[in-house]
Amino acid sequence: MNVDTERIKSLIAKYNNQQHALISILQDIQAEYHYLPKEALEITSQTLNIPLIDIIGVATFYRSFSLKPKGKHQVVVCMGTACHVRGAPKILEEFERKLNIPCGDTTPDGEFSLESVACLGCCAIGPVVVVDGNYHAQTTIRKIDSILKKYKKKEKDNDGK
Ligand code: FES
Incomplete structure (x- = not known):
């Protein structure tokens, strides 16, 4: 899946690039793509300065998040x-x-x-x-x-x- 880098950055900017808004940011990304594309998590990691492994940890902990593409x-x-x-x-x-x-x-x-x-x-x-x-x-x-x-x-x- 092609991820729109600018779109992801603007979703994150809505939360003033604050690390504590990570879950809300992931929810917004999932609402947009119906799952959490790896590229979007990489952009989030760089922008928030949070290691990618920690973001994946959060994404796998909550059942409502999916790292696999979901159907409509x-x-x-x-x-x-x-x-x-x-x-x-x-x-x-x-x-x-x-x-x-x-x-x-x-x-x-x-x-x-x-x-x-x-x-x-x-x-x-x-x-x-x-x-x-x-x-x-x-x-x-x-x-x-x-x-x-x-x-x-x-x-x-x-x-x-
Ligand atoms: S077992 Fe409780 S709703 Fe199905």
């Missing part, structure tokens, strides 16, 4: 105990089959990333699947096609505008 749509399947006993493993398997990728990966066209999570804190409505921050309650294998279609459709609608 993030599919998260809850695999916590309550969702697990209500069939989450079969739901995750079906997403893997439909998207043709293992959990933790991104489709080759860059459309979807698939992840699992321990518990989303809303066990009563499980099994829960979250796509781009939207919660899908009591998910069943039958609902998976319509969930995916909805996000594929959004794309088409936006293209048509």
Whole structure:
């Protein structure tokens, strides 16, 4: 991925090049690229005068950061105990089959990333699947096609505008 050096520098400058703003800067970079490209981390390292290894340490510590490219749509399947006993493993398997990728990966066209999570804190409505921050309650294998279609459709609608 090509990183716009000036853009990264201006994101950092928003925080007056302050080292203590590192997490906010990483959040802004991730919001822009959907992950943390290595080149962007190198620019951050030079600008803030923080060793690259320390920045990578922070980026790997927080689950919300990703060093791997993510898809346009993030599919998260809850695999916590309550969702697990209500069939989450079969739901995750079906997403893997439909998207043709293992959990933790991104489709080759860059459309979807698939992840699992321990518990989303809303066990009563499980099994829960979250796509781009939207919660899908009591998910069943039958609902998976319509969930995916909805996000594929959004794309088409936006293209048509
Ligand atoms: S176990 Fe899935 S929301 Fe808690």
